[in-house]
Amino acid sequence: MFKNLLNIKDLSVEDIKAIFSESDRIAKYLRKGQKSLDVLKGKSIMTLFYENSTRTRVSFENAANFLGATVTSVNVATSSVQKGETLIDTAETLDSMQTDLFVMRHSISGASDLLAKTVEAKVINAGDGLHAHPTQALLDMYTMREHFGSVKGLTVTIIGDVKHSRVARSNIYGLSKMGATVKIYGPNTLIPEGIENMPCTVCHSLEEAFANSDIIMALRIQLERQQKGLFPSVSEYHKYFGINDKNLQFAKKDVAIMHPGPVNRNVEVAENILSSEKSLINRQVHNGLITRMGILNLMLGKTI
Ligand code: CP
Secondary structure, three states: OOOOEOOHHHOOHHHHHHHHHHHHHHHHHHHOOOOOOOOOOOOEEEEEEOOOOOHHHHHHHHHHHHOOOEEEEEOHHHOHHHHOOOHHHHHHHHHOOOOOEEEEEEOOOOHHHHHHHHOOOEEEEEEEOOOEOHHHHHHHHHHHHHHHOOOOOOEEEEEOOOOOOHHHHHHHHHHHHOOOEEEEEOOHHHOOOOHHHOOOEEOOOHHHHHOOOOEEEEOOOOHHHHHHOOOOOHHHHHHHHOEOOOHHHHOOOOOEEEOOOOOOEOOOEOHHHHOOOOEOHHHHHHHHHHHHHHHHHHHOOOOO
16 A cells, blocks of 8 residues: 555555545445544544645544544644744654654645655645645545446546646546546636646537536636636636536536535536535535545555
8 A cells, every 4th residue: 555645646546446445334334323433543643734724624634533543733823834944844843743644735736745755654645736636536536436336437527727726637637547538628727738748638618518527527716816817707707617507508417516615606606506416515525534534544554
C-alpha cells in the first residue's frame, strides 16, 4: 500500500479498488450505527489546515475518531505560523510528537509534497493550491460507483472553473484511470492552458457538454475571482453555465448532478435541482466520511 496520498496520479487501479472495498466494509458497520470501531487505537493523526474547509477537515476528523485514533486539529490561525514559523519548521515540530499521519490543506501547489519530504509520518494531501485533491476524487468516484454500479464506461461532464480547480484535475485523472470518459465545459477564460494534454475532451457548447452524460459535475465559481473579469456576472454565468431545468433538456433523463461543495446556490446549480432526486451532493458528503475511513485504515496498515 502507498505510504503517502499526495496525488490521484500516484495510485494504481488496484489501490483505488482496495480503497473502495475497505470503504464498502466500513459502510456496513456505519449502516448498523456502529461508530466506535477502535481499529486505529494507538495511532496519532494530525489535521493541519492552512486554508478553510468544512467537509474535508470534519470528515477526516470524524473518520479518525470513529476508528479510535487520537486526533489533533492544529489551529493554524492561533499557532506559531502566525509568528512567521515556516511550513518545514512547523512540520518538524509536529512530527516530533509521535505523529503517525498528517492530513494537510495548503494554498500553495506542492506544499503536501514538501511536507511528505520533511516528515517521517505519512501524509494525505487534503488539497494543495490548484494542484490536487485526491480524496475528493476518490469520494466522487465511490459515489458514482454506488449510484451506477461501476465507474468504468460512465461519461462525466465537469462544468465551470476548471482552471482554478484541484477537484477537476484530480477527477480528470482518476476517472480516466478507472475507465470513464471525461468532458469539460466552461467559460474560455476558465479552461486551463495545457488541457489538451489531459485525458479529457473540451466541449464548445452546453448541448455538446450535456449530451449523453451520465453525470454532470458542477464546480464552485470562486466569486473572489469575479473582480478579475474572468466571467461577466453571476447571473450571466448561471444563464450560460449553470445547471437548471431549462438546459437539462439537453441531458439524459436519469442524469445525476454532483458538486464538491460549497455550492453557490442558483449560480452553479439551480435551487430546485439541488433538492431534487438528481442531486448526489449529500451522498458525496456521506461517502467522504466512509472513503476517508477506508483510506486511513489502509494507510495505517489496518483493515476491518
Ligand atoms: N469539497 C471540499 O473540499 O470542501 P471543503 O472546502 O468544505 O473541505
